[in-house]
Amino acid sequence: xxxxxxxxxxxxxxxxxxxxxxxxxxxxxxxxxxxxxxxxxxxxxxxxxxxxxxxxxxxxxxxxxxxxxxxxxxxxxxxxxxxxxxxxxxxxxxxxxxxxxxxxxxxxxxxxxxxxxxxxxxxxxxxxxxxxxxxxxxxxxxxxxxxxxxxxxxxxxxxxxxxxxxxxxxxxxxxxxxxxxxxxxxxxxxxxxxxxxxxxxxxxxxxxxxxxxxxxxxxxxxxxxxxxxxxxxxxxxxxxxxxxxxxxxxxxxxxxxxxxxxxxxxxxxxxxxxxxxxxxxxxxxxxxxxxxxxxxxxxxxxxxxxxxxxxxxxxxxxxxxxxxxxxxxxxxxxxxxxxxxxxxxxxxxxxxxxxxxxxxxxxxxxxxxxxxxxxxxxxxxxxxxxxxxxxxxxxxxxxxxxxxxxxxxxxxxxxxxxxxxxxxxxxxxxxxxxxxxxxxxxxxxxxxxxxxxxxxxxxxxxxxxxxxxxxxxxxxxxxxxxxxxxxxxxxx
Numbered sequence: 204x205x206x207x208x209x210x211x212x213x214x215x216x217x218x219x220x221x222x223x224x225x226x227x228x229x230x231x232x233x234x235x236x237x238x239x240x241x242x243x244x245x246x247x248x249x250x251x252x253x254x255x256x257x258x259x260x261x262x263x264x265x266x267x268x269x270x271x272x273x274x275x276x277x278x279x280x281x282x283x284x285x286x287x288x289x290x291x292x293x294x295x296x297x298x299x300x301x302x303x304x305x306x307x308x309x310x311x312x313x314x315x316x317x318x319x320x321x322x323x324x325x326x327x328x329x330x331x332x333x334x335x336x337x338x339x340x341x342x343x344x345x346x347x348x349x350x351x352x353x354x355x356x357x358x359x360x361x362x363x364x365x366x367x368x369x370x371x372x373x374x375x376x377x378x379x380x381x382x383x384x385x386x387x388x389x390x391x392x393x394x395x396x397x398x399x400x401x402x403x404x405x406x407x408x409x410x411x412x413x414x415x416x417x418x419x420x421x422x423x424x425x426x427x428x429x430x431x432x433x434x435x436x437x438x439x440x441x442x443x444x445x446x447x448x449x450x451x452x453x454x455x456x457x458x459x460x461x462x463x464x465x466x467x468x469x470x471x472x473x474x475x476x477x478x479x480x481x482x483x484x485x486x487x488x489x490x491x492x493x494x495x496x497x498x499x500x501x502x503x504x505x506x507x508x509x510x511x512x513x514x515x516x517x518x519x520x521x522x523x524x525x526x527x528x529x530x531x532x533x534x535x536x537x538x539x540x541x542x543x544x545x546x547x548x549x550x551x552x553x554x555x556x557x558x559x560x561x562x563x564x565x566x567x568x569x570x571x572x573x574x575x576x577x578x579x580x581x582x583x584x585x586x587x588x589x590x591x592x593x594x595x596x597x598x599x600x601x602x603x604x605x606x607x608x609x610x611x612x613x614x615x616x617x618x619x620x621x622x623x624x625x626x627x628x629x630x631x632x633x634x635x636x637x638x639x640x641x642x643x644x645x646x647x648x649x650x651x652x653x654x655x656x657x658x659x660x661x662x663x664x665x666x667x668x669x670x671x672x673x674x675x676x677x678x679x680x681x682x683x684x685x686x687x688x689x690x691x692x693x694x695x
Contacts, residue, residue, distance in 0.1 A: 234435040241377035244363035248326035250684035253363035257685040261366035261382035271682030287352035298406040308339035327364035354636035385410040411692035437670030461666035461680035465601035469659030474619030484656035486536035488526035500559035505662035510649040518645040547596040552585040557599040
């Protein structure tokens, strides 16, 4: 018999705000350091896209909630066959897209077939690879058959990359996103702000806020000034970490230091000589003083990592001891590799962790005989030249996707790392649904990455949330790259 996996929406109900003699505030402004390149989460890798539209405007069949678990979304329930291959999703009755078209199983088929199609630009196209076929059984039932059991399928279908879109509006979602969520896209003043407003026809629990504005403020000092002046209500991830103590001392604000899925890396182009030599990459790892970077760039906020995995995850292995800070060892490895007078390009995107951290890392590398040319770039240029163009030697970036250790098994991913052993482990992991076996495979994968010194693994990014003391229902931690304000409201 099939086993029922989910049948009711998890308890994510919004607490009713008591009635008062005056009208409670019902708008919210959120500061963001990076502007999204567009607003279609199924067509881009930038975290800033999901930070605006995930759960707010677009929804998937499943969704990831504040504690990182999977909950029902546009599917009110689902069953899984005993062999783990057939998922039968029952869709919400009455759910509609913001343009008035009704959600049906055909939209699910369209969305996921589009994601795996030859013209797909989905940044996480690989999460759909296990799907053998998708079928609509009437308007309210979607049946997905997998090629093999896939233990993380429900989680993956809750990502922003897997949200359900309509064929009538899919091609224009980058500029005019049309979803099924509790908020409707309102406007976008490029370089300034993006605004969403409450949907009057949402299928589920209505939003308490009438309007949410995402304001783009890239400069850390300007971010602090905007908070103090009330020009923005909150930052889900405040960029000026050195100024956090002043907000902790201010009773108007709540400061929350939470967890993220952001593995912060000194990313290395493994395809560029002499970086294709593991001895050179290991030398770089030994040249890095992680704690000095955390202290100097992040003012002490961050957890050292030795591989690409979040320390708060149960499968985490502490591998920081593999490459202790040892400049003499770094010099010896470079000499063994026959490398001297090495000059590398260090391309730095805008976030403070990259710009500040880059200066510190450049000095650390210089101490072992590696000179770097620091190249500051804007986010769009980083995506074009580094992420898509492979035109770099070193860069610094936080990878904020959850459980994204599989990226190292992709062909032609920007690290240019190619390991048959690693790919075999990830292939086995994708087909495994036993929790203990999955843990063992994730730990094996972490050790391979560390042994191969694929990147300079620096630290796990902390979530520095600052918001008014009276604001409720926002996330303290970031299990996915999102600013989910579907349950946010102001208390009296």
